[in-house]
Amino acid sequence: MARTIQDLEAYLxxxxxxxxxxxxxxxxxxxxxEVQPVVAIRADGPxxxxxxxxxxxxxxxxxxxxxxxRRLLELxxxxxxxxxxxxxxxxxxxxxxxxxxxxxMNEVLAVLSDIEMALTRHVKExxxxxxxxxxxxxAYFLVSRSLSRPTSTT
Numbered sequence: 001m002a003r004t005i006q007d008l009e010a011y012l013x014x015x016x017x018x019x020x021x022x023x024x025x026x027x028x029x030x031x032x033x034e035v036q037p038v039v040a041i042r043a044d045g046p047x048x049x050x051x052x053x054x055x056x057x058x059x060x061x062x063x064x065x066x067x068x069x070r071r072l073l074e075l076x077x078x079x080x081x082x083x084x085x086x087x088x089x090x091x092x093x094x095x096x097x098x099x100x101x102x103x104x105m106n107e108v109l110a111v112l113s114d115i116e117m118a119l120t121r122h123v124k125e126x127x128x129x130x131x132x133x134x135x136x137x138x139a140y141f142l143v144s145r146s147l148s149r150p151t152s153t154t
Contacts, residue, residue, distance in 0.1 A: 001104045005043045008100065011108040012041070021026050029112070036119050039112070050083065050111050054092040054123065058130055067127045068092075075122055082107070082114040092126070094118055 001007075005025065012019055018030040019041075029039040041050045058065040072085040072092070083096035096111045 003101055005100075008041070008043055008048060008103065008108070011103075011105050014105060015109060015112065017112065026037055032116070036116075039115055043100055046100055048098050048103055050096040050115065051088075052094045052119070053088075054085075054094060054126065055130070056090050057087055057090055057103055059068065064078055064130055070124065071129055075118070079121070080118060082111045083118070085118075092130075 009021070009027070011139070012027060012029075017032075019027050020030070023028050025042065027041040029041065031038060037052050037054070039050060039052050041048065058068060076084045085092060085094055087093070088095075094115060096114070098107060122125055
């Protein structure tokens with residue numbers, strides 16, 4: 001089980017996924033394909049959080065908001081075990097939180113697999129449901145991924 005941030009880093013190295021570590025201690029996993037977003041993993045105190053920004057959420061007055069939020073809740077209950085969709089400010093995110101002292105290699109791999117599965121299976125459907133006013137979620141998703149890619153890997 002992980003007891004320190006160094007243990008977490010060792011698990012990421014053992015996972016075989018390329019990553020870089022920011023100055024603030026956030027690990028950024030390099031996407032497996034051009035259209036996948038960067039996965040951010042951060043140990044802050046006793047908690048390790050994994051977060052992926054999917055894209056902008058429809059505005060509260062947008063008629064697409066209710067069906068999209070309903071689908072996010074359905075996916076949380078049917079497809080996801082180690083992470084969940086949510087809203088952070090005006091963005092749709094996929095995130096997970098675990099205690100550092102109880103985190104082991106299997107749990108790290110399970111979280112990463114859950115995220116990779118969600119990105120592969122869900123994003124196109126969520127894009128079709130969003131059609132947010134003034135925002136094309138798919139265009140946002142593709143453009144932001146090309147702009148936010150880590151340039152070096154460990």
